[in-house]
Structures are given as structure tokens and as C-alpha cells.
Amino acid sequence: MKTAPKKILIADDDAGIVDSISMMLEVMGYDVDYTYDGAKVVDALKNHPDLILLDIWMSGQDGREICKKIKSNIQTKNIPILMISASRDIKQSALDAGADDFMEKPFEMNTLMTKVDQLTH
């Protein structure tokens, strides 16, 4: 029996990233939801995503704060978060904020797929 496709929420203020990553994920068989606005990330959790790809910097909003908020909420804390940043130096603070994993831009799609697969199972 075919299981329902995993739902991935992409939270990034860059349309290019959202578009290209969504395309990749859809090709690979994932359902993709997205938001450009950091303030709307928590709202988007109503759709029960299996994984959040969270950009570290979203038009004035610190991704690590959003991460902490999600992880501190009992209803949402089990949703895995893969944090993405152009700076590798953010990695430790991202993990400290509760992110399950971290990826530095630019990255190989293979790497992304491996991590998504791991985090959604």
C-alpha cells in the first residue's frame, strides 16, 4: 500500500530558493508547502508538515528564534527542522536553538535529499 507523500514546509524569503527546492522535492515525490514570511511559519504548521526547511534569516526575522518557538511548543516540537544558512558559522547556534540538522548554502541536491529522507523517517 502506497503511503501518503511526506509534507515539506519551505520557509525562505528568497523566491528562487523556494521555487528551485520545491521543484526538486516535488520531482522526488514530496508534497511542498512554503512561506516567504517568517511571521507566518507558525501558522503554516496547521497543515502538519513532516519537515521544515527553515532559512536562518527571513526578512528581519531570525530563523533561530522561530525554531526555538516551534520546539518550545508541545504540539509542534516533534516536527523536524532542517536549518539552512549561507554561513557555516551559524551551525552551532542553529543546533543550540533546537534544529535537528543544518545545511550550508550552496549545497548538493544529493545532500539535501539524503537529509530530508533521514529526517522524515
Added chain:
Amino acid sequence: MHKELFFQRGGEMAELIRSTDWSQTSLGESETWPDSLKSALSICLNSSFPIAIYWGSDFILLYNDAWSAIPGDKHPWTLGKPGATVWAEIWEGLDAEFKSVLTKGESIRSKDTLLPMHRFGYTEECYFDYTLSPIIAADGTVAGIFNTVIETTCQIINERRNEVLHSLLQLHTVNGFTEGIEIGMKILENAKEDLPFCLLYTASDDDEVGITLAAAVGLPENDAKSSTWPFDKALHSGNAVHIEDLSTCIKIPVVSYWPEACTEALVVPLNISETKIKGCLVVGISPRKKLDHDYRYFVDSVAINIGIAISKSYNYLQEQKIKRRIIESENRFRSMMNQSPVAMVVFRGEEMRISKANSAMLNILNKGEDILGKNLLDAIPEIAGQAVVNILNNVYYTGEAYFGYDASLQLQRNGRLETAYFDFSFSPLIEAGKITGVLEVATEVTERIKSKQKLLESEALFRGITTASPTALWIADEVGNITYVNETWLKWTGKPLEKHLGTGWLDAVCDDDVKAANDNFFNDFSNKRYHESHFRILHANGQERWIVCTGNPQFNEQQQFTGYIGACVDITEQKQLQQQKDNFLGVASHELKTPVTSIKAYAQVLEMMFRREGDTKKADMLGKLDKQVNRLSNLIADLLDVTKIHTGKMQFNKTVFDFNQLVEEVVEEVQRTSFKHIIKKQLDFKGTVFGDMERISQVITNLLTNAIKYSPEANEIIISTGQKNESVQLCVQDFGIGISQDKKDRVFEQFYRVSGTTEHTFPGLGLGLYISSEIVKRLNGKIWVNSTEGKGSTFCFSLPLLS
């Protein structure tokens, strides 16, 4: 009665004749004596003059009281003896005279005749004035000789001695010591009868050698030198010492003028105590003259005269010495004045006539000797009206000396009027209580004054320059204390100079930077190397300002370290610009990463789709696109790293990891991108390292990709690891173009790229090795390269291991 008559008077001798038994003599009984004898004897015995009668052919001797002294201690034995017996020692010369009188019947007179008399136990030098007159018998023949005699010994000898003493008087006019002794001794040499030998001994009071032989006559010098005399006794007593046995003082028999050897001597101290000389005259005593009062008196007189000669010559010498000293000192003064580097001139009279001027003075005045004898204003006309003339006149009229320092004077020299400076003195010359002139002693100090002025000028110039400078300047001494800062620094800090001296300047440095500024300064200082330090100071306007401080060690001519001279520049603006640039680069590279990520995603999705559709050609092209994007993203990463290094924002996430495994992974990844080169591994290090794994992997990747990039002709790269002491060492060897020796160390500099014709062949920003070296350094490791141009390079780094 007759008998009674001619013997009646006649003193002792008459008595003696009467009591003598004449019967046993050739004269027979006195009663039988012929009348001629009796009458002659009568005259003889009644005369108070010394008279003797030699009677008959054997000259039987009869004499009166006066004559009895002549044979000395032989009297009265002599009475009635034949002449040849009485005068055995001199008869040889007398015999002919007696016989001549006897035969010829003529009288003989002999004046002052030396007849050495053996009397008083020795042969004495005696002189006689005598007559031999015939006594005519009744038959007309000569029956005997009537002898009147006067002994002139004393007279002759005294005259002779007086002559010697008189000759010695000439010594009183002789001046030279040597000359005096020579003349004196020559005179004494001619007095051999009284002075068989003479030795003159002298010594200076301060002469440690003691008394030594100065002259000798009548004795060979060697004999004289070997003699020893009781000088001390003579000098201490002040009296002559009589040597009665000469052999105690001189071993050799001393031949005298007389047939007998000399056996006695006198050591006479010379009375010359007013001089610094002491001395003794040693004279031999005639073997034929008793050392009687007269003899002693004579010797003493001789000694006195010799003493006078010595004193005189000594005094003369002293006078000469003093005269010579006066002349010498005059000469010395003259030559001193002439040679003196100090200029001197003597002015005479109120017209200030130049009577003397030494060459130093003539040089200063730039005048010749023709000014001597001229009046001041004629000799040095340019001096007229200058203050010095009044001063000079004042000294002349008041007699008060004047001293001037750094005084200026206009002098006509070398064809133009020059200002010269002098230290000088004017001293009045006073003769017989009257001021007769002025002595000027001067030293020219023009050079000193001028250099002082120049120094002042250059100091003023220096201060002007440093004050006007937008750069702060500082000077430190050899122990690192600040001794000077310029106005600019004072303006910046708003504090006075004294607040910055020593280490006070650190108070102006912002708290956060004080330690670094201080450490940097003293590190460089103790190594005496170029100093450069960046820190912030609190500006007088309340702002923090960035400054860069540089300085160079200073060495004097002896190469001794004297401290630092340095400058500080306000680089706040540059810092801000640099900050902006770094921020921009940081933001820019950060922003570049996002589109690159999108491009990669699109390309990879497309590649995947084409591969699924079996369109390998299109898929391959998209693969190539992806690689180019990777290159771009690597460049962006490098730029970002450099800005992080500049801003000090490079972070390290240190963990313990398996070094060997990391190397294996990096090699595998790089090998995947390179088909031509085989990367050979010699991994001898097995262990863990504590550090930023990703950054270390970045360094290894950089070394490997460089090795591939710069050895296009080769097909092998060797990577080796090992443990050296307390560190792990990794080397990457290639067989490529290599690096020349002079550029070897520059490869780690920012933006340095292999230059030359091959430049275009090796693309890149020139940041890779710079970033690698910064990473290694930040991890407390070392990075270096060994290379031979044309043969290849070996890049190595080492990282400390945790103990």
C-alpha cells in the same frame, strides 16, 4: 894656661872637646895641636854661628854649639870623627869639594844645597848654605877646613810650599768644576816633594753612590781606585786623619819623588759644606819630611784652596744653572705663546701698541707679523667703534682685569667683514707698580656659537615641522621610555607632554587595547625590530579613534641602540572604510550564495530529469554547469573567509576527530575531480587531532588542488602524514613548476599569485594559501614550503597534538 885659654869659653862643645881623650885620634893630645888649629877652634867655639872645623887629610870634625844641631841625633858621636864617617850618606859629593879646598887653598861657598841628612832616624830633606875655607898652617900649607854653615831647610821648603799655595790662588778665579780640578791637580802634581800623591774625592749630598774619586795625581788611577780611605771619620770629625801605615789603605807600595816609598798619608775633609758637595783630599806624606805642624798647615792650606775651588765652581754652576733655567723658561714661554692654541697679544702704552702677538692671534686677526709695533687701531682698523676698544682702555686705566664670553667682534678676514665670537680675558700688565699694558688671551668660539645657532634653528625648524605634521611623532629612549611626543599627539589626547613621558602614553589608549598596545610595543622593542601596532585612543573630543603606530629602532654611529623614533597616524577613516568594505564583501558573498544555491538546484533537477529521459548529452552539459557553479561558489567562499580573517570573525568549531580518516576522505573527494593525477598516500600518522575538522579539511583540499593545478605535466601527487615531536605533520608533494627561492615565503601572502608568463595558466584570486596559512596559524600550527623551481614543491603544515 894656654890650654885653659882657648877652651875657657865655648859652651857645651868646649866642655866636650876638653873632656875628650884626643890621644887616640890622629889629632893627638890637644896640647900638641898646632896653633893654627887652636886659633881656628877658638874662633869656632866663641862664635854663635854654626861653625865646624875639618882638620887634617881625613877631615876630623870639630864644631861649636851652634853647629851641633846639624848632624841631628848623630851628635855628639860625630865629634872627632872623620868627615867621610860623619857624612857617609853624602860624602861622595862633598869629598871633591873638601879635597879641592885642601889642595888649592881656595874657599868654596855653596848656597841652599840639598844635603839629605840622616838624622832623627830617617833621611831628611835638608838644605844648607855653607862655606869651606882653608885654614893655613904655619908652614903655609892648608891644614884644615873652616866650615861655616846655615841650615836653610825651613826657608827652602816654606818658600816652595808657599809657591804651591800661591799657585793655587788662581783657582779662585776659575769657574768650571772640571777646569778647577784640572788646574788644581796640575799644581799639586808639581809639588811632588811635599805631596808624593794627591787624590781628590767628591760626592753630592744626594748622591747615593757615595764619595768617588774625582782626580788623582802621583798615583796610577787604577791603584788610586783600589784604595780605601776613612772618609767618614774625616768628614764627621772635620779633621784630617793621619794614615801612619799607608799599606792599610793601599796594598801597593807607593813610589814617591824621593828614593824611599811613601808610607804615610793624610785624609783631609774639604770644608765645602755651603755647597751640596762633600769631599776629601788624600795626600801622601813625603818620606823625607816629618809630618810636623808646618807640614800639616801646608796640607790643610792646600785642602782649603781645593775646597774653595770646588765651592766656587759649584756656585758658578748653580748660577749657570739658574741662568740657564731663566733662559729656558723664557724660551719656553716664548715658544708656548707661539705654539699656544690660545691666542695672545700684548698691548703697550695708552696708544695700545701691539708689542707681542702669537701666531694663533695673528691667525684669528687674519693679519701678518707687520702689525707688531703698530697701534691697535692702525693694526686692526675695523675694530674702531666696537665695544671691545672701550673695554680694553678701561682695563688699561683701571687695572681691573676683564673676562668676556661668547663676545662678538667684527673682523676683516678673508677679504670681508666677518662676525667672530670669542672667550677672552684682558689682564693689566703692571711693572714697578705702574700699568704699562694689557695682555689679551682669547679663544675663538665662532664655530661653537654658530653650531649652537644652527642647532637652535634646526630645533625650531624641527618643532615647526612636527607641530604642523598631521602625524603624531614620538621618540623613545633605549629602555623604552617615551621622551618626546609632538604637538599633534598632544592635540589628539588633550593632555600635556609630561603626561605621556615614560609609559604615560598608555593612559591615552582605550582600555580594551592597552594590553595589546603595551605588549606589541615592548615585544618589538626588546627585539629592536620595526614596530607596528594598531589600537584605539580616546580622543580629546570624546571619540574613540583608531591609530596605527610605527617606529624604527635607532642606532648611533657606534651601532649602539639608542631607542626608537616613530609616528602614529589616525586611521579611523581607513578603519571605517575597511570595515565597510569587509561588511560589503561579507554581505555580498553571503547574498551571492543564495542564487548560486538556486542555480545548482535547477541544474541538478534538470540533469536528473534528462538522465531519466536518457538524454545523456544534455545531462552531461548540466553536470558541467554544476561544476562551474561549484568553482564560483568556492571563490565566494574564499572571499568570505578573507573578510572573516580581516574582521577577526573566523570561527573555529573544535572537536576531536580521526585525522587519518579525514585525510582519506579529502583525498577521495579531490581524486574524484582529477583524472590525470594519481594521489599517492603515505599515511603514517594514526591518531586523533583536536581542531576544526572542516577548516583542516579545507587546508588539505587547498594543498591538494594547488598541487594538481601547478603540476600540469606531472601525473603524481604524494600526500604523507607523520608525527614529529608533539605535532602531526602533513605534506603534499608535487612535481610541477616549483617556486623560486626568493618567492617561496611570499606564496602565503594575501593576493599573491604565481607571476610571469604562466600567470594566465593558473587562475584564482590568490587567496587559497593565505586562508590556509591563517587557519593553520589560528590553530597554533605551522605551514611552510620546500621547493625547487622546475622540479616541484612540497607544502607542509603541522598541528600541535594534545598531550
